[in-house]
Amino acid sequence: MTTTEHNSERQRSLRTAYSPCPNDTFVFDALAHGRVPGAPALNVTFADIDITNGMAERGEFDVLKVSYAVLPYVLGTYTLLPCGGALGRGCGPLVLTREAGADLTGRTVAVPSEKSTAYLLFRLWAADTLPGGVGEIVVMPFHEIMPAVRDGKVDAGLVIHEARFTYQNYGLHKLADMGEHWEDTTGLPIPLGAIIAQRSLGADTLRRLADSVRASVRAAWDDPEASRPYVMEHAQEMDPAVADQHIGLYVNEFTSDLGEDGYAAIRGLLTRAAAEGLVPPVGPDALAFP
Structure with a gap:
């Protein structure tokens, strides 16, 4: 890249969208506020992940936080960054019911999105544990799910994020933990965002962006x-203590770098989901970073 090209690219802010959730704002704080030397400038829009998934499918924005479940639909246009996302252990989506130990066979389940990792994990869990299958799937905004249950x-709701810490306030019961099921059956971390x-954007800018995201993560950990x-x-x-719990669950070594286990988890999820007919198959090199 010539000096002129470099300066031109620096002057053009990358249109970026991620959620207002604590893990995303924690990760991107230093980068979004120009505290990472040599980083591309970001023009940030806040949007929940169901919105950013749609943006990705339409090819909108330069940088997006999306669900891993949407990757099979967008990898022709976008590349997966090897950092900045959310994988982890003990942090999976939950299925909640009004009555403990309810049988969901043929029952109605509310979900925040059908193109979400949570939904894929739920369907993989149901395939293993509910031979009769669930009934109707109802998509509704995340914040409406626990009140609806x-x-x-x-009859049940699939919840994510801070609902792990607050569902008891609604008098609800945890029927199953999708993350536990995933970890027990694969031994891999849970791929979420x-x-x-x-x-x-080109290989040079993409590599500089990835380096900058890593630097932003390190800056957040350091201070x-x-x-x-x-x-x-x-x-x-959100209560500050809940925000801290949220960050503690979703910002970890996989946020700094996906590593071998991170990539294995992503490939494993997409391969299993494709085998169940939930997503299109992904090619062997589709996740490679430039």
């Missing part, structure tokens, strides 16, 4: 208090 509008970037104003500004009235 509590009020009897649906991915950072993707437009392939058209967590520096990111707290940004985290709490967008945490939707």
